[in-house]
Amino acid sequence: xxxILIIDDDEIVLLVERxxxxxxxxxxxxxxxxxxEAALKFLKEEGExxxxxxxxxxxxxxMNGWQFLNKMEELGxxxxxxxxxxxxxxxxxxxxxxxxxxxxxxxxxxxxxxxNCLQIKGLTQVAEFFKVL
Amino acid sequence: xxxxxxxxxxxxxxxxxxxxxxxxxxxKEEHGQIELTRAISFRxxxxxxxxxxxxxxxLDLSLPDSGDMEVLVKEVxxxxxxxxxxxxxxxxxxxxxxxxxxxxxxxxxxxDELNPLQLSKSIFYSIERKKIETQxxxxxxxYKNLFDKSPLxxxxxxxxxxxxxxxxxAAIELYGYSLEEFLNMNVRxxxxxxxxxxxENEWRSKYKDWFQVALRHRKKNGDIISVEVxxxxxxxxxxxxxxxxxxxxxxxxxxxxALQHSEQRFKALVQDGSELVMIMDFKGxxxxxxxxxxAVLGVEMDELLRNNFFYLIHEEDINKVKDCIAGLKRQKxxxxxxxxxxxxxxxxxxxxxxxxxxxxxPAVNGIVANSRDITEFVDQERELMESLKRYDIVAQATSxxxxxxxxxNDRMEYNEGIQNMFGYNPSEIGRDGCWxxxxxxxxxxERVKRKTREVFHNKTxxxxxxxxxxxxxxxxxxxxxxxxLIKDEEGNAVRMIGSMQDITKLQNYIQTIENHNARLKxxxxxxxxVVRAPLARIMGLIDLLQNHEDIEDRCHLMDNIYSSxxxxxxxxRKISSKAEHPAxxxxxx
Numbered sequence: 001x002x003x004i005l006i007i008d009d010d011e012i013v014l015l016v017e018r019x020x021x022x023x024x025x026x027x028x029x030x031x032x033x034x035x036x037e038a039a040l041k042f043l044k045e046e047g048e049x050x051x052x053x054x055x056x057x058x059x060x061x062x063m064n065g066w067q068f069l070n071k072m073e074e075l076g077x078x079x080x081x082x083x084x085x086x087x088x089x090x091x092x093x094x095x096x097x098x099x100x101x102x103x104x105x106x107x108x109x110x111x112x113x114x115x116n117c118l119q120i121k122g123l124t125q126v127a128e129f130f131k132v133l
Numbered sequence: 134x135x136x137x138x139x140x141x142x143x144x145x146x147x148x149x150x151x152x153x154x155x156x157x158x159x160x161k162e163e164h165g166q167i168e169l170t171r172a173i174s175f176r177x178x179x180x181x182x183x184x185x186x187x188x189x190x191x192l193d194l195s196l197p198d199s200g201d202m203e204v205l206v207k208e209v210x211x212x213x214x215x216x217x218x219x220x221x222x223x224x225x226x227x228x229x230x231x232x233x234x235x236x237x238x239x240x241x242x243x244x245d246e247l248n249p250l251q252l253s254k255s256i257f258y259s260i261e262r263k264k265i266e267t268q269x270x271x272x273x274x275x276y277k278n279l280f281d282k283s284p285l286x287x288x289x290x291x292x293x294x295x296x297x298x299x300x301x302x303a304a305i306e307l308y309g310y311s312l313e314e315f316l317n318m319n320v321r322x323x324x325x326x327x328x329x330x331x332x333e334n335e336w337r338s339k340y341k342d343w344f345q346v347a348l349r350h351r352k353k354n355g356d357i358i359s360v361e362v363x364x365x366x367x368x369x370x371x372x373x374x375x376x377x378x379x380x381x382x383x384x385x386x387x388x389x390x391a392l393q394h395s396e397q398r399f400k401a402l403v404q405d406g407s408e409l410v411m412i413m414d415f416k417g418x419x420x421x422x423x424x425x426x427x428a429v430l431g432v433e434m435d436e437l438l439r440n441n442f443f444y445l446i447h448e449e450d451i452n453k454v455k456d457c458i459a460g461l462k463r464q465k466x467x468x469x470x471x472x473x474x475x476x477x478x479x480x481x482x483x484x485x486x487x488x489x490x491x492x493x494x495p496a497v498n499g500i501v502a503n504s505r506d507i508t509e510f511v512d513q514e515r516e517l518m519e520s521l522k523r524y525d526i527v528a529q530a531t532s533x534x535x536x537x538x539x540x541x542n543d544r545m546e547y548n549e550g551i552q553n554m555f556g557y558n559p560s561e562i563g564r565d566g567c568w569x570x571x572x573x574x575x576x577x578x579e580r581v582k583r584k585t586r587e588v589f590h591n592k593t594x595x596x597x598x599x600x601x602x603x604x605x606x607x608x609x610x611x612x613x614x615x616x617x618l619i620k621d622e623e624g625n626a627v628r629m630i631g632s633m634q635d636i637t638k639l640q641n642y643i644q645t646i647e648n649h650n651a652r653l654k655x656x657x658x659x660x661x662x663v664v665r666a667p668l669a670r671i672m673g674l675i676d677l678l679q680n681h682e683d684i685e686d687r688c689h690l691m692d693n694i695y696s697s698x699x700x701x702x703x704x705x706r707k708i709s710s711k712a713e714h715p716a717x718x719x720x721x722x
Contacts, residue, residue, distance in 0.1 A: 010666065012693045016673040023681050059662050088665040091658070110665070111673025114680055 002129040003050060006032045007039045007068065008057040008086070017055060017086070017112055024117035028053075028129070036060060036068035043072065043081070051080045053126055055112075058087040058094060069101050078103045082125050086112055140166045143256070144187040146178040146209070147171060147221070148196055152244060156191065156221075156252065163253035174198045175205060182212035189256050190218045192238075194229070202229060203236070210237040215267045217259035221247075239263055286379040288320065289369050292341070295320045298369055307381060309353035320377075323350040325357060341366055347382075358383040407506075409484075412491075412499040415458060417443035420499055429484065429506050431476040442502075447473035447481060454486075461490040461500060471507055483511040534633040536616075538566065540626045545569055554635050556605035574601035574609050589626050594618045602633065611640040659708060667701040 004026060006017050014032040021030060033039040040063075043052070058065035065085065072081065084106040085098050098104045105125050108116050121130040141164060147153040153171055160167050170187070172178035175198050182190070190213045194202050210218050217239035222230040230241035239259035242252065280287060286304035288297060300315045310318070324332055328348050335346050343365040349357050364377040403410050409429040412421035422437045430437065430445060446454055450472035457469040469486040476482045486504040491497035528535045534550030543565050551557050555572075562568070573581050577600035588596045596616040601609040616631030674694045677684055684690070 010670065012670050012697065013673070015693070016670065016677060019677055019681075019684065020673070023677075023684075059666070088669045089661050090665065091661045110669030111676060113673075113676055 001051075002028050002126070003046070003052050004028050004030045005039055005042070005052055005054040006030065007036055007054065007060075007065075008032075009034055009060040010057075013057070013110070020112055020114065020117060021055075024114055024121075025130075026117070036063035036065070036071075040068060040071055043075065043077075048077055049080065051129070052082070053120075053129075054081065054083045055086045056083050058085060058089060066097065069103070073101065073103060082123075084108060084120060086110060140168065141188045141256070142168045142170070142185075143189050143191060144170050144172060144178065144181055145191045146175070146196065147191070147193045148173045149193070152193065152221075155247070159247065159249035159252045160256075162249045175208075178209065179212060182209070187213070187216050189260055190216055191221060191256075192218055193221045193244075194233075195223065206233050206236045206238060215263060217256075217263040219255055219259055286381070288315075288377045288379070289367070290320050290364075290375050290377060292366060292373040292375050295336075298372070298374055304379065307352070307358075307379070308350070314353075325349045325351055350379075359386045409502075409504040411437075411442065411502045411504070412497060413442055413502060414499055415461075417441045417458075429476070429482070429504065430474060431480075445474045447475070449473075458488055458500065461488060465490050471511060482506055483508040531632065532635075534612075536569070536629075536631045536633065538569075538629040538631070540628060550633065554633070555602065555610065558605070561605070572603040574603065577601055588616075588618050594620065596631075599636065610635055611637045656708065663704055664701065664708075667697040667704070670697040671701070 004021065006014055006021075008014050008017070011034065014034070018030055018032060031039075031042065033042065039054070046052075056065050056068065063071075065087070069083065072083075075081075081103050083101070083104045085094075085104055086108045087094060088110045090109060095107055098107050105123055106120060121127065143160070145153055145156055147156065157169055160169065170181060172181055175196050178190075178192075181187075190209060192206070192209050194205070196205065206218075206220065218237070220230055220233050220238050220241040221244050222241060223244055227243060230243070233241055239262060240255045242255055280299075281301050283301055284303055286307045287301045288304060289299040290296065291298055296319050297315045297317075300312065305312060305315070308315075308323070321329070321333075325348075332346060332348050335344065343363075345361065345363045347359070347361050350360050351357055359382050361380040361382055362377050363380070364375050366373070366375045368374065369376075402408075403423050406423070407425055407428065408423075409425040410421070410423040411419055411426075413419045419438050419440070419442055422434050424434055426432055426434050426437045432440075443451060443455070454469055454472055457467050460467050466487065466489045469488060471483050471485050473481045474484050483506070484504045485507050486502050489501045489503075491501050492499060528548040531548075532550065532553070534554050535548040537546040538544070539546075545564055545566060545568070547562060551562055552559065563571075570578070570582075581598060581600050584596060584598050588594065594617055596614070596618065599611065599613050602612045603609055612633040613636045614631055614633050616629055618626055619628040619630070621627050671694055674690050674697070678687065678690055
């Protein structure tokens with residue numbers, strides 16, 4: 001079973017994203033984290049075979065999105081963790097950096113929309129978890 | 134016979150008194166006027182012979198102090214000189230008496246067979262023979278001197294073989310061979326191989342005749358000389374021979390050749406030279422014109438001679454030329470500065486003429502004018518002057534600093550720009566390259582030097598470079614230097630002309646623009662991250678409210694929209710306060 005993590009320092013964003021995902025039929029368990037450190041801690045405690053979809057903000061205090069990605073990839077569970085970058089940045093440069101991470105499978109400019117959610121469901125890496133039975 | 138010898142003085146060398154008395158008797162009997170002197174020893178005889186000359190000497194071989202008879206005879210003959218010596222011997226010495234004949238004595242007599250007639254005859258014959266002998270010897274000596282001391286080299290050659298039989302001193306001096314060397318040589322040894330056959334034929338055709346031939350001889354030191362040989366047959370020591378007289382004509386031929394060359398040279402210079410040579414009088418009437426007239430004036434020589442030279446000169450120049458020519462009455466040579474002459478119908482050529490007054494030289498009898506066409510030089514000079522003028526005008530008109538660097542002498546010239554642009558007083562401007570180098574900003578110096586070196590060694594001649602240059606007040610100005618390097622035919626740098634443009638203002642503008650760009654980037658980043666964060670939130674919230682009418686907590690969501698909008702407003706106010714107001718900028722300008 002897939003678990004969904006939303007990491008963003010902005011509580012309103014966490015609220016909006018959770019609601020949108022739920023509304024769009026993401027019926028998996030959703031966990032929200034106000035900081036990258038907390039999310040990383042959570043991942044470490046979870047089983048290695050557990051699969052995750054992470055909605056990751058870039059611009060955060062203490063540990064930004066890139067720093068989180070570096071730490072996370074060190075865990076060696078890249079086959080089970082899929083990351084969608086969700087950022088308010090419209091800087092082309094950020095998109096180029098994201099391409100260097102294996103675990104990053106998508107890039108969304110805020111705000112996340114219903115349409116974005118449908119696109120996520122269609123991504124080959126995670127499509128199997130959203131099949132209508 | 135007696136009449137011919139009125140008085141005879143005879144020395145009788147005889148120690149034996151009896152023999153002397155006998156001789157005296159015999160002689161007095163045959164000859165009245167005879168004077169006898171007696172010497173009783175060789176020593177005494179020597180005294181007499183040294184002090185006096187005798188008509189004849191009678192010598193007895195058996196003297197007490199004579200010693201070796203051969204020595205005695207030779208000494209007496211020698212002392213007697215041109216006087217005949219008659220030897221008297223006893224029978225025992227008969228054979229020896231015969232042998233003495235070869236020692237130069239005139240006769241020998243046996244004492245035992247002596248009689249007045251024989252004695253007298255012997256004396257007279259001896260005197261006579263000696264006289265003829267002496268004359269002959271004198272004549273031969275004279276002849277020998279004539280040959281030996283002649284200033285003209287002479288050879289005596291064997292007629293058939295042409296081997297040398299004799300050569301004179303002049304020949305030895307001329308050819309450098311010694312007499313011994315000559316006597317082992319053949320005259321052919323002097324011939325040069327190229328002429329060998331010709332000379333051999335010439336000689337054979339005149340085998341026994343007089344002939345004269347001009348040929349070359351090789352001296353001992355290898356020098357080749359030109360000679361004229363006159364040769365005629367003679368008899369020499371009983372052999373058929375020919376005597377050849379050598380006339381060394383080398384110097385004469387060289388002089389002739391030099392004269393010939395000098396004439397040819399003269400012809401080449403005057404007739405075939407590009408310079409126009411004319412001979413005229415003070416009124417411009419021509420008596421000679423060289424063929425260059427066709428090239429210089431476009432007129433054939435003959436036609437030119439029918440004209441007056443002054444008619445061809447440009448009216449603005451004619452008086453100047455006439456003045457110069459008139460000046461020749463006081464001065465031998467005058468150079469007429471460039472003036473114009475007509476060529477063909479409408480063309481004017483610039484020429485330059487040197488006139489020389491040779492009226493007093495009968496071979497010339499006029500003024501010699503040497504002219505050359507300098508039209509191209511004049512044109513080039515004019516172009517150069519114009520180009521220099523243009524350069525000066527440009528240098529004065531421009532606000533740039535113009536530099537003119539003489540590479541070879543390390544001299545730098547500046548226009549007024551160096552004062553106006555950088556503030557240097559003329560007195561503090563150094564004239565060498567170092568002074569300029571010193572003023573380049575230390576951080577730019579290496580780059581400027583490297584670029585300059587590249588231009589010096591590469592094919593390109595143009596250099597364009599920006600750097601900072603120190604002003605008199607110690608500040609630096611940004612300059613754009615555009616230089617052009619002039620190279621000689623071998624590609625060596627000769628001169629470098631450059632213009633230094635003050636681009637400090639431009640640099641400042643660029644700096645300002647760069648600062649603005651940096652600020653713009655910052656604003657853009659801020660927009661991207663800070664402004665978009667609350668905006669994105671608002672958009673997300675609205676999306677929820679719009680698309681999901683049944684959503685719970687609508688009030689809470691609306692509150693969030695409001696707080697996000699306030700946040701956004703605060704951020705935009707902050708940006709606005711950072712940015713410059715446009716009106717503010719206008720005022721500042």
